[in-house]
Amino acid sequence: MWQQLIGFPKGWIEEQEGMKELWISLAVIVIMLAVAVLSVRKLVHFVECTKNHLLTVPISLMITGTSGLAIGLLLGLLSSFIMLWLGSIGEIIRAILMTILGYVGLRIGITKSEDILSFWKHESLAEPVLSSMNKIIDTNIAIDGRIIELCQDGFIEGSVLVPDFILHELQLLADSSDTLRRHRGKRGLEVIAHLQQLEQVEVIIQNTQYPETEPTDNKLLRLALDTSATLITNDSNLQQLGHLQHIHVLNLNTLASIMKPILRAGQIVTTAIIKSGKEAGQGIAYLDDGTMIVVEDSQSYIGQECEVIVTSVLQTANGKMVFAKLHRSE
Numbered sequence: 001m002w003q004q005l006i007g008f009p010k011g012w013i014e015e016q017e018g019m020k021e022l023w024i025s026l027a028v029i030v031i032m033l034a035v036a037v038l039s040v041r042k043l044v045h046f047v048e049c050t051k052n053h054l055l056t057v058p059i060s061l062m063i064t065g066t067s068g069l070a071i072g073l074l075l076g077l078l079s080s081f082i083m084l085w086l087g088s089i090g091e092i093i094r095a096i097l098m099t100i101l102g103y104v105g106l107r108i109g110i111t112k113s114e115d116i117l118s119f120w121k122h123e124s125l126a127e128p129v130l131s132s133m134n135k136i137i138d139t140n141i142a143i144d145g146r147i148i149e150l151c152q153d154g155f156i157e158g159s160v161l162v163p164d165f166i167l168h169e170l171q172l173l174a175d176s177s178d179t180l181r182r183h184r185g186k187r188g189l190e191v192i193a194h195l196q197q198l199e200q201v202e203v204i205i206q207n208t209q210y211p212e213t214e215p216t217d218n219k220l221l222r223l224a225l226d227t228s229a230t231l232i233t234n235d236s237n238l239q240q241l242g243h244l245q246h247i248h249v250l251n252l253n254t255l256a257s258i259m260k261p262i263l264r265a266g267q268i269v270t271t272a273i274i275k276s277g278k279e280a281g282q283g284i285a286y287l288d289d290g291t292m293i294v295v296e297d298s299q300s301y302i303g304q305e306c307e308v309i310v311t312s313v314l315q316t317a318n319g320k321m322v323f324a325k326l327h328r329s330e
Contacts, residue, residue, distance in 0.1 A: 133158030134229035135250075136206075138220055139169050141232050142188035146252055151201045161206040161229060162192055165219055221245055257320060263291075263310050268327050272305045273298050293322040301326070 135156060141147055142162075150156045170192075173185025196203045206227075210219045217238050224231045230248045233239060242249035263269070273283040276299050283298030285308070295308050308324040 134161055134227055135159070136161045136163065136220060136224055136227070136229050136231050137166070138231070138233045138235065138238070139166050139173075139188060139216070140234050141252065142166065142170060142191050143184050144234060144252065145187065145191045146256075147232065148191060148194055148198075150252075151195060151198055154200060156201060156232075159202045159204050160195060161204050161223070161227065163206045163208055163219065163223055165208060165210065165212075165216060167192070167205065169216060217241065221247060224248075257315075263313050263320075263322055265310055265312055267310045268307055269293070269310065269324070270305060270307050273301045273303065275302060287322075291320055291322060293324050296323075296325045298326055 135158060137147060137160060147156065147160075151160070167189075170185050170188040173181050174189060176182045176185065192203065195201065206223065208219065208223060210222060217235075220231060220233075220238070221242060223229070224242065224247045225245065230250055231238070231242055232250045232252065233242075234251060234253045236251065236253070239249045239251045239254075269287070271285040271287065271293060273285050273295060275284045276282065277284050277294055281297045281299050283295045283302060285293040285295055285298075285306075287293065293308065295306075296311075298306065298308070307327040309327040310322055310324045312323045314321045314323070
C-alpha cells in the first residue's frame with residue numbers, strides 16, 4: 001500500500017508481491033526437504049539399530065516373544081467384540097485391550113521362554129518314533145553281526161534303515177566266485193533277515209534314487225542327512241567323514257573298545273600263549289574280548305596257560321594292544 005502512495009506503478013507492486021510469495025514458497029520447500037532428509041536419516045539409523053539389536057537376541061526369545069504377542073493380540077481382539085454396541089468408544093476400548101494384552105503376551109513369552117521350549121521338547125520326545133531315532137547300517141555292520149545282540153538287549157531303539165544299495169552290495173558279495181566274499185555276503189543277508197524277526201526294532205528297507213556310480217560311503221552320508229538318522233558303522237574313515245558333515249555316527253569298534261576290561265601296568269592276567277610274535281622270543285595271547293597281548297620271552301610257552309604281568313597298554317585306531325611279561329612268583 002505504501003508503494004502506491006509514493007507513486008510506484010501498480011504492475012511493479014504486483015510483481016514484487018509475486019516474488020515475495022515465490023521466495024516464501026521456496027523457503028518452505030527447502031525446510032520441508034531438510035526435515036524429510038533428517039527424518040529419513042533418523043529412520044535409517046533406527047532401523048539399523050533395531051536390526052543390530054535383533055541379531056543379538058536368541059532365536060528362542062524371538063519365537064516365544066512373537067508367539068506371546070500374537071496370542072495377546074488375539075485375546076484382546078476377541079474380548080473386545082462384546083463392546084461393539086458402544087460404537088466409537090468400543091473401538092477405543094478394543095485398541096487399549098489389544099495393546100495391553102499384546103504387551104502382556106510379549107512379556108510372558110520372553111520371560112517364560114525356557115519353560116515353554118522345555119515343554120515343547122518334552123512333548124516332542126513323547127512321540128513314539130522320531131527321525132533322530134532312526135539308524136542306518138552299512139555293509140560292514142550287516143556282516144559284523146554284533147548289531148543283533150545290541151538290538152535284542154535294547155541298546156539300539158527306533159527303526160533300523162537298510163538302504164537298497166547295501167542289499168544290492170551284499171547280494172553281489174553272496175554271488176561272488178570267491179569263497180570268502182561269498183561267505184561275507186551270505187552272512188550279511190542272514191543278519192538282516194534275523195533283524196527283521198526281532199520285536200525290539202523295526203527294519204525298513206529304504207529305497208533311494210542315488211546314482212549307481214556314486215560311492216557307497218557318499219550315498220550313506222547323503223541318506224543320513226536326508227533322513228536325519230544316525231549312521232552305524234565300524235569304519236573309522238566313514239566316521240570321520242560323517243563328523244565333518246555334522247552327522248551323528250556310532251562306531252561299534254569304539255563301543256567295543258570302551259567296554260573292554262581296563263588293564264593297567266602292574267596288573268596280573270592269566271592267559272594262554274597262542275603263537276609266536278614278530279620279534280624274537282615274543283609270544284601272542286588274547287583276552288576273552290579279543291584284545292591282543294604281546295608277551296616277552298614267552299615263545300617257549302606256546303600252548304600253555306601262564307600268568308603275565310602287564311607292562312604297558314597302547315591305544316590304537318583298531319583297539320587296545322597290551323604288552324606284558326611272564327610273571328614269576330618268588
